[in-house]
Amino acid sequence: DTGVSQNPRHKITKRGQNVTFRCDPISEHNRLYWYRQTLGQGPEFLTYFQNEAQLEKSRLLSDRFSAERPKGSFSTLEIQRTEQGDSAMYLCASSPPLRLNTEAFFGQGTRLTVV
Amino acid sequence: DAKTTQPNSMESNEEEPVHLPCNHSTISGTDYIHWYRQLPSQGPEYVIHGLTSNVNNRMASLAIAEDRKSSTLILHRATLRDAAVYYCILFQGAQKLVFGQGTRLTINP
Numbered sequence: 001d002t003g004v005s006q007n008p009r010h011k012i013t014k015r016g017q018n019v020t021f022r023c024d025p026i027s028e029h030n031r032l033y034w035y036r037q038t039l040g041q042g043p044e045f046l047t048y049f050q051n052e053a054q055l056e057k058s059r060l061l062s063d064r065f066s067a068e069r070p071k072g073s074f075s076t077l078e079i080q081r082t083e084q085g086d087s088a089m090y091l092c093a094s095s096p097p098l099r100l101n102t103e104a105f106f107g108q109g110t111r112l113t114v115v
Numbered sequence: 116d117a118k119t120t121q122p123n124s125m126e127s128n129e130e131e132p133v134h135l136p137c138n139h140s141t142i143s144g145t146d147y148i149h150w151y152r153q154l155p156s157q158g159p160e161y162v163i164h165g166l167t168s169n170v171n172n173r174m175a176s177l178a179i180a181e182d183r184k185s186s187t188l189i190l191h192r193a194t195l196r197d198a199a200v201y202y203c204i205l206f207q208g209a210q211k212l213v214f215g216q217g218t219r220l221t222i223n224p
Binding site: 004033035041042043044048056063065091093102103104105106107108 | 149151156157158159160161164192200202206211212213214215216217
């Protein structure tokens with residue numbers, strides 16, 4: 001198992017374009033989280049899935065953001081009509097079922113730059 | 116979300132112990148105390164967690180005050196690779212991790 005995988009690692013896009021990021025969690029981890037991190041700040045929670053169900057969304061997740069986890073395995077985070085303020089590191093994390101462990105495993109993130 | 120307070124930064128020397136404090140005066144009985152660290156250009160990494168008793172693992176030790184209103188992460192012998200931002204988080208398992216600003220630890224050679 002290679003851990004949580006995020007692709008791409010880096011993305012540069014023009015303002016107004018749509019972007020999509022992918023997260024492959026550790027196998028058999030039923031919980032999946034998305035976070036956003038800007039320079040000098042701690043990660044900010046965006047959304048949480050348990051299996052394919054999206055159980056919680058932050059107020060930070062505006063209507064331009066959408067996340068899916070269609071079969072309870074990988075997840076995608078799409079940002080439509082990107083703005084310069086969307087420039088950040090987008091982190092994905094996964095966790096095993098609660099009965100096993102509460103530890104979260106993070107990927108290395110996707111760094112988005114909107115120009 | 117329950118709140119923690121940590122110093123913004125700390126500095127230590129290589130091969131010396133490091134004690135990273137965290138205050139969580141509003142902790143509830145079901146909150147676990149989790150510590151994560153984030154190395155430069157990496158995602159956060161789990162370090163240790165505990166509920167009431169002190170805990171040890173291969174990375175660190177966690178000392179929890181008797182009233183649970185504070186805790187200390189102890190790195191027994193710091194190396195340059197321990198330079199990172201350390202986050203103290205109160206967590207109930209079924210919720211998301213809520214990160215604060217953390218403590219930026221600098222290790223001097």
